[in-house]
Amino acid sequence: MRFKSNPVGGYQVFAVSGIDTVSFGITVDPASGKGLLGFAIEREDHQENQRYFMYGFKVFQEVHPNPGPDTRVLTFDQPMQGLVWDDFTAKPGRRYTYTFHPLKGAPKALDRSTPPVSITLETEPMEGEIHDVYFNRGVASSQAYVRKFGNQKPDDMTDPALRTEALQWLSRRLDEKLLEFIDQAASGDSVLCAFYEFRYPPVAERLKAAVDRGVTVRLVLDGKDNGAPAKPGVPARAPFPRDENRKVVAEVGFPAGTVIWREKNADAIAHNKFMVWLKAGQPEAVWTGSTNLSMGGIHGQTNVGHWVRDRPTAAAFKVYWEVLARDLGKTGSGTRPEEAARMKELRDAVEAIADAPTDWTRIQTGITPVFSPRAGSAVLDMYATLLDSAKGQGCVTLAFGISDVFKSRLLDNTPAGPLQFMLLEKEDRPNPRSTKPFKPLGARQNVYAAWGSFLSTPVYQWARETNAKKLQLNQHVSYIHSKFMLHDPLGADPIVVTGSANFSAASTTNNDENMIIVRGDRRTADIYFTEFNRLFFHYYFRSIVERLNGRDRVGTTSGSGDLFLCPDDSWLQKYKPGGFRAKRVAMFAGMHGAQVL
Numbered sequence: 001m002r003f004k005s006n007p008v009g010g011y012q013v014f015a016v017s018g019i020d021t022v023s024f025g026i027t028v029d030p031a032s033g034k035g036l037l038g039f040a041i042e043r044e045d046h047q048e049n050q051r052y053f054m055y056g057f058k059v060f061q062e063v064h065p066n067p068g069p070d071t072r073v074l075t076f077d078q079p080m081q082g083l084v085w086d087d088f089t090a091k092p093g094r095r096y097t098y099t100f101h102p103l104k105g106a107p108k109a110l111d112r113s114t115p116p117v118s119i120t121l122e123t124e125p126m127e128g129e130i131h132d133v134y135f136n137r138g139v140a141s142s143q144a145y146v147r148k149f150g151n152q153k154p155d156d157m158t159d160p161a162l163r164t165e166a167l168q169w170l171s172r173r174l175d176e177k178l179l180e181f182i183d184q185a186a187s188g189d190s191v192l193c194a195f196y197e198f199r200y201p202p203v204a205e206r207l208k209a210a211v212d213r214g215v216t217v218r219l220v221l222d223g224k225d226n227g228a229p230a231k232p233g234v235p236a237r238a239p240f241p242r243d244e245n246r247k248v249v250a251e252v253g254f255p256a257g258t259v260i261w262r263e264k265n266a267d268a269i270a271h272n273k274f275m276v277w278l279k280a281g282q283p284e285a286v287w288t289g290s291t292n293l294s295m296g297g298i299h300g301q302t303n304v305g306h307w308v309r310d311r312p313t314a315a316a317f318k319v320y321w322e323v324l325a326r327d328l329g330k331t332g333s334g335t336r337p338e339e340a341a342r343m344k345e346l347r348d349a350v351e352a353i354a355d356a357p358t359d360w361t362r363i364q365t366g367i368t369p370v371f372s373p374r375a376g377s378a379v380l381d382m383y384a385t386l387l388d389s390a391k392g393q394g395c396v397t398l399a400f401g402i403s404d405v406f407k408s409r410l411l412d413n414t415p416a417g418p419l420q421f422m423l424l425e426k427e428d429r430p431n432p433r434s435t436k437p438f439k440p441l442g443a444r445q446n447v448y449a450a451w452g453s454f455l456s457t458p459v460y461q462w463a464r465e466t467n468a469k470k471l472q473l474n475q476h477v478s479y480i481h482s483k484f485m486l487h488d489p490l491g492a493d494p495i496v497v498t499g500s501a502n503f504s505a506a507s508t509t510n511n512d513e514n515m516i517i518v519r520g521d522r523r524t525a526d527i528y529f530t531e532f533n534r535l536f537f538h539y540y541f542r543s544i545v546e547r548l549n550g551r552d553r554v555g556t557t558s559g560s561g562d563l564f565l566c567p568d569d570s571w572l573q574k575y576k577p578g579g580f581r582a583k584r585v586a587m588f589a590g591m592h593g594a595q596v597l
Contacts, residue, residue, distance in 0.1 A: 001526060002490070004594040005119035013100055013119040014588040016490065018530030019092045019126060019133070020172075024119075025588025026083045026100065028572070036569045037110070038079030040101040043087070047094055054087065056080060060107035061564040069146070077110060079103045081571045083585045088534055093125035095597075107567050120597040124527060130309050130367075131524045135531045136174040136291075138302030139538050141454030141467040141479070145169075153470075154299070170299040174291065175202070178298070178305055181275060181287045182206045187214030190278035192321045194220040194262075194512070196271045196500075197292035199244040204252040204293075211255060219254070220324045221245050222270035223261030265329025265346065268373070268510035271500050272324070276317045283314035288499055288514060290482045301481035302397070302423075302535055304528075306498055308367065308516065316354055316369045317514070323349045324512060347375050347509075357517070360386040360487075363495065365520040372501060372513035377405070380508045383497065384409045386487050393419040393587055395486040395532045399477055400502050402428055402441065413445040418488075419583055423536050424451040425480040427543070448580060450540035452479025456549075479539070483515075486528055490591035494525030522593065 005013040010032030014025045028036065044051040053076040059067050060078060090096065099118040105111030126132065145151070149166045157163040168175070179202065185191050191210060198204065198221045211217050223246070227239040242261075249259055262270040275287040291303040308314070328346035330339045356370045357363045358378040370379060380403075387394045388409035396406075402422065410420060422441070428449060430438035441447040454467040467478055483502055487495035499515030501507035518524050565571075575581045 001122055001124060001523075002591055002594040003119055003121040004596055005117050006596060008117040009102075009115050011100070011102065011117045012589075013098070013117055014591065014594055015098070015119055015121050016526055016530055016588070016591065017090070017121050017123045018527040019124045020088065020090055021530040021534050022087045022090050022096075022098075022121065022123065023530050023533045023588070024085045024087075024098070025585045026085070027585060027589050028083065032102070032114075033569060033572050035104040035111075036572065037103045037105065037107070037567075038081040038565065038571070039075065039085075040077070040079050040103055040112075041075045041085070042099040042101065042116075044097040044099070045091075045094060046096065054080075058563060058565045060567060062107040062567060069143075078565065081565055083575055083581065084588070086530075086534060086537070090123050092123055095120065095122050097121075107565070122597070124523060128523055131518065131521060132177070132307035132309075133524060133527045133531075134174045134177045134305040134307070135172065135482075136298060136303050137170050137172045138479075138482075138535055140170060140300055141452075141542065142538065167299050174303065174305050175298050177307065178203060178287065178291070179206050181277065181285075181307060182210055184285075185210055185215045185277055185279075188280055190216040190218070190276075190281070192218050192220075192276040192278065192318060194270070194272040194274055194321055194324050195245075195293050196222045196269060196273060197241045197245070197294045197297060198222075199241060199248050200293040200295060200298060201248060201251070204248050208252045208254060211258065217254075217258055218321075218325070219249075219259045220262055220270070220272075220321065221249070221259060223263050224266040224270065225263070226266060226269075260325050260327065262324065262327055262512065264327050264331060265343070265373075265510070265512075266332075267330070268506065268512070270324070270512040271507065272512050272514055273500050274317060274321075274514055276314055276321060278314075278318065283311055283318045285309045286314050286317045288317075288516060290484070290498075290500060292481075296477075297481070301477050301479055304482050304484065304498065304531070306516070310367055313367045313369055313516065316371075319353050320350070320369075320371045320514065323353070343373075344375075347373050350374055358382050360389065360495070363517055363519050366518075368517040368519070370499075370515040370517065372508055373510050374508065377505060377508060380405055380503065380505060383485065383503055386495065386497070387420070387485055388413070390418040390420070390488050392488050392491055392590065393421065393486075395421045395423075395489065395529065395536070396503065397423045397480055397482045397484055397532070398503060399425045399481050399483065400504060401426070403504050405505075406503070407439055407441060410441055410445050410447055411439055413447065415443065415446050415578070417446045419587060420445070420447040421532070421536055422447060422449040423480055423482075423532065423539065424449055425477055427451045427547075443580065446583075448540075450536050450543045453539060453542040453546040455542060455545060480535075484528060484532075486525065486532060489525040489529040489532075490587065492592040493520055494522060495519045496521070496524055496528050498528070 003015045010029035012027045016023045041054040053074045056073045056075040056078045097120045099116045101116040102114040154166045228237040230236040277285045286308045289304045289306040384405045484498035496518040501513035
């Protein structure tokens, strides 16, 4: 939901709320900004009748000259110096009032006489009429994990209660809602599943329990033999995820006929992660998103589960599942005519389910499913054009790099164009083995990127962090695994694209994939936007530190004096017109449909 305060003394606050996260932008006129040291932020929870000042991160060097990892401060006297701010500690379906108190004076003699500005808002409830969206924490590399669990691996925790707490903190209800989707199925119902990785015993066991109570459960699982024998200097590679999928299936003991192994088209991957619930034979709801059934998928890398209560969408996914269950595709990896014919049979069957949009302007309001593999690049081209055509802002997560089709659309953008945010697994760098010229995207195109990274050395008062790979939660993708795109999420007609596909050629023409395009649903867009914002700026700070560390500019406290709070109003110079920070403030101030409660 979108809110704004009444203007007070040259200040106005704007907010977008999701389920757990609220993102704020603050406008300040030049006269009111003179002498401003920042804001003390007070939050009132109307349901629990609580009122308190929010915690801060930075400190005045004059007050705390030697902060450490255990230093805890409140914005009451160590203010937030910024015109954008996020609260990641909100609760679903709550009414809050945030009061921003402008502080002036000096660090040791704060002037609190400037009238505060308050904004009342409501967070989204957990469940919507059609869409429920569940993001895991996705930030094992965080100060919060250090403080709560001391960078311990969950499997090394000898206290079972602490291990459970750590896993629950990391999954952030994604785990329990996935199980809840299965548990809704009663005797006589069906659950049709298609999964790439099926190596998370709690879900397998819950599906087996559904079988035992009379639910028809059918599983299409990746069973492709993509292993490789050992070569000189290169060890053998076991088929993945086939062997681990088979191990879990055998351990759980599903009845014969429950599992269908997807073995054809072995040079691609059966990359889906969805379930369809059929209530008494009728398609009722879908669980989709980016979450593989693995410890790392649920507790480590960034992922989202999207629960859709829409019968036409469920019906389309049911037909797609039936195509997958036929195990169509090539029997080998060759290009012989018979193999091409088998691949055409698969693509034709997928394309016959529903037309996929190739012109984003013709996408209908509501939900449009898109299934793969399909012939040609028209859908991928449409995604790139959709991102490039944003008027206000575009957001995209890219786990495996920026494809040329996206770069070709964005390279001609200008600093005056829409803000584009990219959340990547790795920094976009030149490939030394490529003969193609490297074309970077950046501020010249109004494109800003963050990538998976962590504080490997202490910076300022922050502690050294761990990450999902070191916690042994992930083998392949450590940080950014989600696959979604937002087109003008704060506009009047937002578009959300989400699912299993990585916005790549392979995910369009070769792999088994599913996406849904949700148009015109502001609740869904607001949830995805606030979560993208949370993840992007968590990793954006770490990306900058990582890059500067490589230039020997930031490393330890002695090299990070700029991370203290400014003792005067000079911090506002960072918000000069035309800069990135000013554009972010304008993004909130210009959003559509903000209301005053």
